[in-house]
Amino acid sequence: MTIQQVRVTTGSRLHFGLLDTAKPFGGVGVMIDDPITEVIVRRADRFSGSQIAADRVLAIAQRYRHQFKLSALPACQIEITRRPAAHTGLGTGTQLAMAVAEAICRLLNPPLSDETIAFRIANRGRRSAVGIHGYLRGGLIYEDTDHTSELNPIQQRLEIPKPWCVAILRPVGETSTISGEVEVNQFAKLRPTTAEQRARFRKQITEDMFPAIQRGDFDAFSDVVHQYNRDSGRLFESVQQGPYNGHAVTSLVDTLRRNGVKGVGQSSWGPSVFAWFATRGQAQAFVANTFDPAEVHALFTHAQNTPRQIELR
Numbered sequence: 001m002t003i004q005q006v007r008v009t010t011g012s013r014l015h016f017g018l019l020d021t022a023k024p025f026g027g028v029g030v031m032i033d034d035p036i037t038e039v040i041v042r043r044a045d046r047f048s049g050s051q052i053a054a055d056r057v058l059a060i061a062q063r064y065r066h067q068f069k070l071s072a073l074p075a076c077q078i079e080i081t082r083r084p085a086a087h088t089g090l091g092t093g094t095q096l097a098m099a100v101a102e103a104i105c106r107l108l109n110p111p112l113s114d115e116t117i118a119f120r121i122a123n124r125g126r127r128s129a130v131g132i133h134g135y136l137r138g139g140l141i142y143e144d145t146d147h148t149s150e151l152n153p154i155q156q157r158l159e160i161p162k163p164w165c166v167a168i169l170r171p172v173g174e175t176s177t178i179s180g181e182v183e184v185n186q187f188a189k190l191r192p193t194t195a196e197q198r199a200r201f202r203k204q205i206t207e208d209m210f211p212a213i214q215r216g217d218f219d220a221f222s223d224v225v226h227q228y229n230r231d232s233g234r235l236f237e238s239v240q241q242g243p244y245n246g247h248a249v250t251s252l253v254d255t256l257r258r259n260g261v262k263g264v265g266q267s268s269w270g271p272s273v274f275a276w277f278a279t280r281g282q283a284q285a286f287v288a289n290t291f292d293p294a295e296v297h298a299l300f301t302h303a304q305n306t307p308r309q310i311e312l313r
């Protein structure tokens with residue numbers, strides 16, 4: 001039976017930090033259940049793009065056309081039914097691009113590898129591969145540098161215990177974002193890490209962070225995820241005035257730590273801050289007692305340990 005419609009649903013990505021500020025980077029992060037991105041692609045007589053993220057969707061369709069040397073854009077209708085805010089440090093652009101690209105490919109069924117879809121159609125994964133691997137597999141992803149492959153491979157993957165809850169906190173009104181050409185220019189100003197720094201980061205991941213999860217040791221995980229995130233953030237001090245990007249994010253991290261929350265950090269460039277709690281109840285009670293919702297936006301979620309969901313009709 002010919003597929004008429006493909007629906008792709010995926011979560012978001014927390015990034016704990018890079019191993020290096022230069023290619024091929026490497027790093028560690030985890031997929032989370034929320035915020036959610038959902039895309040539906042249907043067969044059509046001719047291409048019909050989404051009104052939401054119209055330029056991004058059109059660019060993906062044009063890359064598909066170029067990949068297969070087609071005379072026209074792919075014959076499909078693209079609808080984005082759920083899309084989180086962009087440029088908040090949660091990797092939603094990668095999830096959207098992968099969902100649109102894979103949905104088109106699943107619908108029209110060309111023989112493409114996951115890496116080709118990511119690089120040639122979605123145009124993602126050139127700096128961090130965590131969001132790509134997370135989209136495809138879910139869980140906590142450690143991707144390390146590989147000069148022989150376009151997409152950094154997974155070195156280790158684990159599932160974070162489902163009861164552990166992460167609060168995603170963002171200062172209300174904080175609109176400073178780093179993406180696109182601004183991000184490229186910021187990276188150009190940074191010095192590469194030393195071999196000693198990279199070795200320390202790898203040790204934190206492989207000897208502290210992953211074993212803590214395997215043991216189910218929440219406190220040890222919280223300690224190392226904060227330390228790793230802060231150490232990686234210091235690589236960017238020259239462009240973000242410290243290990244965190246700006247006063248509002250720094251103040252939010254300091255408030256959390258001062259009130260006893262250990263597993264705290266900035267995801268990517270921010271302004272989203274993550275704070276890990278042993279249970280959702282603890283997270284909700286702490287945030288309710290500590291922050292004014294008019295000043296700090298809060299979302300409570302868990303690790304997404306499964307791949308994106310694909311529904312074919």
